[in-house]
Amino acid sequence: MEVTLEISRFDPNKDATPHSQTFKVNVEETNTVLDALLLAWQQDPSLSFRRSCRSSICGSCACRINGTPRLACQTLIRKATEDGSRIVLEPLPHFTQLKDLVVNLEPFFESLKATVPWLIVQEGYEGHMDPEVVRKLEGPATCILCGICEAPMDVTGKNDAAAWVKTMRLALDSRDALGKHRMQLLRVPREVLKLFIMGLPDRCPKGIKIWEEVIA
Ligand code: SF4
Ligand code: FES
Numbered sequence: 001m002e003v004t005l006e007i008s009r010f011d012p013n014k015d016a017t018p019h020s021q022t023f024k025v026n027v028e029e030t031n032t033v034l035d036a037l038l039l040a041w042q043q044d045p046s047l048s049f050r051r052s053c054r055s056s057i058c059g060s061c062a063c064r065i066n067g068t069p070r071l072a073c074q075t076l077i078r079k080a081t082e083d084g085s086r087i088v089l090e091p092l093p094h095f096t097q098l099k100d101l102v103v104n105l106e107p108f109f110e111s112l113k114a115t116v117p118w119l120i121v122q123e124g125y126e127g128h129m130d131p132e133v134v135r136k137l138e139g140p141a142t143c144i145l146c147g148i149c150e151a152p153m154d155v156t157g158k159n160d161a162a163a164w165v166k167t168m169r170l171a172l173d174s175r176d177a178l179g180k181h182r183m184q185l186l187r188v189p190r191e192v193l194k195l196f197i198m199g200l201p202d203r204c205p206k207g208i209k210i211w212e213e214v215i216a
Contacts, residue, residue, distance in 0.1 A: 003024070004085060007040065011046075021044075033087060054073045058144065067088070116178070125175050167182050167185060
């Protein structure tokens with residue numbers, strides 16, 4: 001089947017503002033949006049986008065697909081649009097567009113670093129964890145730092161939503177010396193975090209669920 005891709009193009013060396021370029025590619029019904037993007041890239045190798053694993057585990061192919069932030073390698077063409085014939089691809093919102101679909105992730109990782117995103121094992125910890133706690137950590141531990149959950153959370157500007165996920169995961173970890181004190185590092189109102197937690201499983205490509213007790 002033939003699919004029309006409308007891709008946001010922006011080259012800071014040539015363009016004052018982004019514009020869109022249309023590509024027509026022939027794909028199988030079972031192909032993903034990333035497959036279609038790779039075909040467009042064969043037509044114009046100056047097209048820039050990120051991808052690596054093609055298995056929804058590196059997070060690099062996140063972009064806006066027909067207006068919704070998604071992973072291009074996880075999104076089937078037939079799911080991306082009603083009739084599968086036209087797909088608009090834009091960079092993730094709330095990030096600076098560097099070139100085409102490539103955004104600047106530096107502030108995102110700086111914000112993550114600022115929340116001390118590693119386990120600080122408590123003194124005297126003996127190596128055992130309650131299976132119930134482990135079950136609660138499993139979901140947030142699968143975060144692939146794709147940045148997709150940033151999109152609807154233009155609220156504080158202090159740190160990015162992926163840093164919230166990491167902080168809440170560590171705050172629930174019974175081995176961590178900081179534990180719930182980590183929540184103070186975020187300086188995000190409880191109501192905002194609650195709304196974020198409620199909407200996350202539907203937005204996140206990994207379906208991550210955070211247990212609300214962390215903000216109680
Ligand atoms: S929580 Fe989900 S959407 Fe947000 S960065 Fe992690 S994997 Fe991506
Ligand atoms: S290419 Fe790795 S998540 Fe899509």
